[in-house]
Amino acid sequence: MTAEQTRPELFYSGMIADLYDPLVSEVATADQYRKFIDHSGQPALEVFCGSGSPMIDLLKEGYEVHGVDAPEGKIAQPDDAIFNFIAQK
Numbered sequence: 001m002t003a004e005q006t007r008p009e010l011f012y013s014g015m016i017a018d019l020y021d022p023l024v025s026e027v028a029t030a031d032q033y034r035k036f037i038d039h040s041g042q043p044a045l046e047v048f049c050g051s052g053s054p055m056i057d058l059l060k061e062g063y064e065v066h067g068v069d070a071p072e073g074k075i076a077q078p079d080d081a082i083f084n085f086i087a088q089k
Contacts, residue, residue: 021050027053029054034058037063042063042064042065044066046065049069
């Protein structure tokens, strides 16, 4: 393997990123996050936000939520719902 192939941040790119949502075993709900944000305050940061679920639902409800993920991870794909939601604002 090359050094490029062993970079951990590249694991969730390509085929892995495409298959992550259909194969993930558990998806957090906006309700779980909402309770935490209401208690802790805004803005909120979702680390490893992936394709944006449940962040998108919280944004639609008016919460100030920011997400980060690996630079070449799932969120970097321009057809994701998060980008479509932001573009509509």
